[in-house]
Amino acid sequence: MKRLALAVAASLAAIAGSAPAQETPPVSGYQFLLPETQALQDDDFANPGMLWVELGGKLWDEPAGNGTSCQNCHGAPEAMRGVGTRYPQWSQTEGRVISLEQQVNQCRAERQQADPFGYSSQELVSLSALVMHQSRGLPMSVATDGPAASAYRRGKAYYETRRGQLNLACSNCHVDQVGSRLRGEPISQGQVNGFPIYRQLWQDMGSVGRMIAWCNDAVRAEPLAEGSQMAVELELYLRSLGNGLAIETPAVRR
Ligand code: HEC
Ligand code: HEC
Structure with a gap:
């Protein structure tokens, strides 16, 4: 991380007064990958992310707390097709925008009367991957209006505010x-249509929250805590930038 931050400082010192942002259509991070990484994502038998989807499938059927399982109330995971396209979304119950992970934990706590999973736990990432995977190929379509409008505005403001030692x-x-190289790595639009992703650098599956924290760290800014309201609202904004992009979960990234 230290090396990345130094490289960032060196290569970005020059762009302090860069040209104003232009409106460009959303492009998936997939398009910025090397062909061999694309091939890994495309092959369900080779894609490491499918292991988390499978684990999610096991957890789906497992009774917890009061003896109920996700399956008891929701049927097969396939019943979740389309659900992942809408999250983060406004929750009437909570009175705020919540992420898919928080919705799963809400079911876990309130419907199953079981301890909620840690936000970055393997269990929660797996269930989230399972649910998102059911929407693979469907266009992301989060709502940014109505009760979600103020969360969207806060997410956008966060996205556009300079922070960290690298400012x-x-x-x-x-x-x-976009398209410039940082230590040989092309910078993508930072789209989130593939999340949770299997990241080769991490050798692990990670949520949008984990990626935000990683990018915060890259500019030496205080990382947003995964699952914090600000992180969820930033995720809403990120997803809205990719509205219309096909969901790829589980995506593979470098
Ligand atoms: C110094 C440049 C830099 C800054 C600033 C930065 N990132 Fe990134 N980000 C990267 C690099 C490099 C990667 C890995 C390659 C890629 O996908 O662009 C990345 C990847 C991502 C990805 C994964 C994209 C995918 O296809 O899986 C997301 C999401 C993301 N960033 C979000 C953010 C958010 C949110 C912020 C602000 C908190 C941020 N980034 C700030 C450099 C940056
Ligand atoms: C006792 C029944 C019950 C169990 C067990 C249960 N849920 Fe739910 N779940 C519900 C109900 C009812 C709703 C819709 C009402 C709401 O939004 O709270 C819901 C909503 C959801 C949603 C949002 C659906 C949407 O259209 O936005 C997801 C995702 C979800 N559950 C996942 C899970 C997962 C994963 C598990 C297992 C860890 C689980 N649920 C366990 C009853 C249950």
């Missing part, structure tokens, strides 16, 4: 520098 906003890289 960079998300948009300075993922809007202004």
Whole structure:
């Protein structure tokens, strides 16, 4: 991480006064991958992310707390097709925008009367991957109006605000520098249509929250805590940037 931050400082010192952002159509991070990484994502037998989807499938059928399982109330996971396209979404019960992970934990706590999973736990990432995977190929379509409008505005403001020792906003890289190389790595639009993703760098599956924290760290900013309201609202904004992009879960990234 230290090496990345130094490389970032060196290569981005020059873009402090870069051109204003232009409106470009959303492009999946998939398009920025090497062909061999694309091939890994495309092959369900080779895609490491499918292991988390499978684990999610096991948890789906497992009774917890009061003896109920996800399956008891929701039927087969396939019944979740389309659900993942809408999250984060406004929750009437909570009176705020919640992520898919938080919705799963809400069922776990209230419907199953079991301890909620840790936000970055393997269990929650797996269930989230399972649910998102059911929507593979469907266009993302989060709502940014109505009760979600103020969360959307806060997410957008966060995205555009410079922070950290390198004084960079998300948009300075993922809007202004798309296609530029950072230590040989092309910078993508930072789309989230493949999440949770299997990241080769992590050798692990990660949520949008984990990726946000990683990018915060890259500019030496205080990482947003995964599952914090600000992180969920930033995720809403990120998903809205990709509205219309096909969901790829589980995507493979470098
Ligand atoms: C006792 C029944 C019950 C169990 C068990 C249960 N749920 Fe739910 N779940 C519901 C109900 C009812 C709703 C819709 C009402 C709401 O939004 O709270 C719901 C909503 C959801 C949604 C949002 C659906 C949408 O259209 O937005 C997801 C995702 C979900 N559940 C996942 C899970 C997972 C994963 C598990 C197992 C860890 C689980 N649920 C366990 C009853 C249950
Ligand atoms: C210094 C440049 C830089 C900044 C600033 C930055 N990122 Fe990133 N980000 C990267 C790099 C490099 C990657 C990995 C390659 C890629 O997909 O662009 C990445 C990847 C991502 C991805 C994964 C994309 C995919 O297809 O899986 C997301 C999401 C993301 N960033 C979000 C953010 C958010 C949100 C912020 C602001 C908090 C941010 N980034 C700030 C450099 C940056």
